[in-house]
Amino acid sequence: xxxxxxxxxxxxxxxxxxxxxxxxTTQSLAAEAVRRAAExxxxxxxxIDGLMxxxxxxxxxxYVVATDLGMQLTLYMDTxxxxxxxxxxxxxxxxxxxxxxxxxxxxxxALNGRSGVRLGGTGGSYxxxxxxxxxxxxxxxxxxxxxxxxxxxxxxxxxxxxxTTNQQMGMVAxxxxxxxxxxxxxxxxxxxxxxxxEASRMIxxxxxxxxxxxxxxxxxxxxxxxxxxxxxxxHSPIHISGAVARLCSxxxxxxxxxxxxxxxxxxxxxxxxxxxxGVTRRDIDLVMLYDCFTITVIKEMExxxxxxxxxxxxxxxxxxxxxDGDLPVNPNGGLLAEAYVNGSNNVVELVRQLRGxxxxxxxxKHTFDRTHCRQIRNAEIGLSAVGLPQGYASALVLRR
Amino acid sequence: xxxxxxxxxxxxxxxxxFWAACQKHKLxxxxxxxxxxxxxxxxxxxxxxxxPKMQWEGVSGKGTxxxxxxFRRAFLASFAKDIPFVMAIVELEESPRVRLLSNIVGCAPExxxxxxxxxAVYEDVTPEVTLFKFAPAAGAQAR
Numbered sequence: 001x002x003x004x005x006x007x008x009x010x011x012x013x014x015x016x017x018x019x020x021x022x023x024x025t026t027q028s029l030a031a032e033a034v035r036r037a038a039e040x041x042x043x044x045x046x047x048i049d050g051l052m053x054x055x056x057x058x059x060x061x062x063y064v065v066a067t068d069l070g071m072q073l074t075l076y077m078d079t080x081x082x083x084x085x086x087x088x089x090x091x092x093x094x095x096x097x098x099x100x101x102x103x104x105x106x107x108x109x110a111l112n113g114r115s116g117v118r119l120g121g122t123g124g125s126y127x128x129x130x131x132x133x134x135x136x137x138x139x140x141x142x143x144x145x146x147x148x149x150x151x152x153x154x155x156x157x158x159x160x161x162x163x164t165t166n167q168q169m170g171m172v173a174x175x176x177x178x179x180x181x182x183x184x185x186x187x188x189x190x191x192x193x194x195x196x197x198e199a200s201r202m203i204x205x206x207x208x209x210x211x212x213x214x215x216x217x218x219x220x221x222x223x224x225x226x227x228x229x230x231x232x233x234x235h236s237p238i239h240i241s242g243a244v245a246r247l248c249s250x251x252x253x254x255x256x257x258x259x260x261x262x263x264x265x266x267x268x269x270x271x272x273x274x275x276x277x278g279v280t281r282r283d284i285d286l287v288m289l290y291d292c293f294t295i296t297v298i299k300e301m302e303x304x305x306x307x308x309x310x311x312x313x314x315x316x317x318x319x320x321x322x323x324d325g326d327l328p329v330n331p332n333g334g335l336l337a338e339a340y341v342n343g344s345n346n347v348v349e350l351v352r353q354l355r356g357x358x359x360x361x362x363x364x365k366h367t368f369d370r371t372h373c374r375q376i377r378n379a380e381i382g383l384s385a386v387g388l389p390q391g392y393a394s395a396l397v398l399r400r
Numbered sequence: 401x402x403x404x405x406x407x408x409x410x411x412x413x414x415x416x417x418f419w420a421a422c423q424k425h426k427l428x429x430x431x432x433x434x435x436x437x438x439x440x441x442x443x444x445x446x447x448x449x450x451x452p453k454m455q456w457e458g459v460s461g462k463g464t465x466x467x468x469x470x471f472r473r474a475f476l477a478s479f480a481k482d483i484p485f486v487m488a489i490v491e492l493e494e495s496p497r498v499r500l501l502s503n504i505v506g507c508a509p510e511x512x513x514x515x516x517x518x519x520a521v522y523e524d525v526t527p528e529v530t531l532f533k534f535a536p537a538a539g540a541q542a543r
Contacts, residue, residue, distance in 0.1 A: 135441050137409035137410050137411070137412075137415060138409070138441045138500070138501060139501055140407040140409075141406060141407050141408060141409050141531055142487055142501060142502050142503050142531070142533075143406075143471060143475070143476065143479045143482075143485065143487055143503065144487060144501065145407070145475045145476045146475045148475070149469050149471065149475065149487060152469040153467050153468070153469050153487070153488075153489060153501075154467070156467045156468060156469060156514070157466065157467035157489075157514070160467070160514045201472075201473075202472040202473075203472060203473050204469045204470065204471050204472060204473065204475075205469055205470035205472060206469070207469075250447065251447055254440070254441060256466070256489050256499040256501075257439065257440060257447070257497050257498075257499065259496070259497075261466075261467075261499075
């Protein structure tokens with residue numbers, strides 16, 4: 001299971017400003033992010049012949065963005081679905097290049113997630129735009145219209161079964177905010193304390209507002225190409241060593257029908273992605289975990305095997321996940337504090353971390369002084385991992 | 401008469417029998433005729449053995465709270481006047497695989513806890529639609 005063999009790589013990343021009100025169209029945001037990723041790679045946008053994106057609430061079709069950027073595409077694709085899409089599209093881009101469908105593939109996520117269609121918000125658009133089968137008739141009439149309540153339900157059960165506490169979830173939020181304070185792009189740059197967390201507004205018990213991801217306007221983009229093509233480009237490439245592209249577990253649409261609903265599909269994805277990359281958990285220098293809510297970080301650490309089942313809460317409390325811990329998690333601040341770009345911003349961060357080129361407060365060489373530096377020391381191999389109670393997972397192992 | 405403004409179920413070919421039974425204040429669940437497993441939510445094929453053959457079966461409506469949340473903020477404006485309210489996963493006594501999402505009514509949110517015994521109750525919200533909810537069983541332990 002080693003088909004990737006580091007033959008494909010990410011050669012460019014870029015993003016727009018993250019804000020609560022961009023005042024721009026998703027078309028404009030997407031084009032800027034792709035243009036920046038191309039510039040970062042040392043490519044003219046017209047050299048990109050494949051363009052893919054994903055959407056859940058808000059997006060813009062690739063052929064529209066391609067027109068803005070002068071591209072002639074041989075492959076474009078817009079796929080529905082949220083958090084596990086970036087990792088999946090990166091893997092699919094590699095497959096598309098292997099099969100000759102395209103040579104240089106751009107991937108983006110663009111949304112006005114705060115000023116436009118709000119995923120977690122009070123609007124009805126999110127509900128009506130979902131294409132998940134007919135099950136909504138068994139949620140919506142009872143008030144389940146958005147993600148926080150469904151994740152809070154899983155969190156409550158996890159707390160009951162394993163003794164996970166609000167304070168442990170709070171430590172995930174505190175870690176995110178601390179890391180984001182070293183990230184000039186981050187929307188929330190003020191660190192918080194446990195007292196701040198405990199005083200934060202209760203949204204849907206057991207979740208406070210600080211347990212929930214941001215809602216953000218913005219876009220991110222990545223460029224994938226072959227290692228051969230990368231030789232003539234600007235940066236040393238970040239190789240795609242392992243991938244799981246949208247694994248879905250049995251009973252995916254209703255994990256409550258599982259014998260144990262706290263079994264999420266990251267468990268299956270974790271072993272698979274590490275085996276494909278030929279690495280062990282000890283080789284992983286940092287992880288980007290899909291943090292739409294604090295509980296998902298706790299769960300993904302368990303499911304991807306960095307701690308035992310049910311031990312995610314204590315694992316966080318023991319301090320492993322900080323910038324100098326043995327398993328740094330989301331040094332950018334993640335979706336909880338940097339921005340909610342549906343996970344794409346976490347993969348962008350991973351690429352920069354592995355290059356050793358994170359955009360923090362350092363001028364020139366990284367100092368590792370945590371008052372202004374968020375670069376992880378000797379970051380060579382990283383994992384970006386998603387595994388959610390909707391029953392799906394994706395993951396990437398990237399290496400310098 | 402006030403108009404009911406909350407989202408309503410949209411019965412379809414896989415679910416219309418369920419909602420019709422609800423209107424008669426009965427809870428019915430699909431049972432696979434091949435592997436005999438009860439399943440929720442209604443769907444055209446058995447997720448455990450893939451068979452499309454099934455029959456609807458009446459259940460007691462008795463269950464226990466498996467997990468729950470308390471809404472302190474309305475995500476949908478039509479629920480604003482209900483804040484705080486409880487949404488729960490209720491495991492029916494007939495099968496641990498049958499865990500339904502609904503609201504817990506008839507007690508304070510603070511009284512709800514995992515393991516609490518509940519019974520199905522019915523709310524005729526419009527002339528065409530009845531919703532199933534759950535209320536504490538007689539003698540259910542308040543926390």
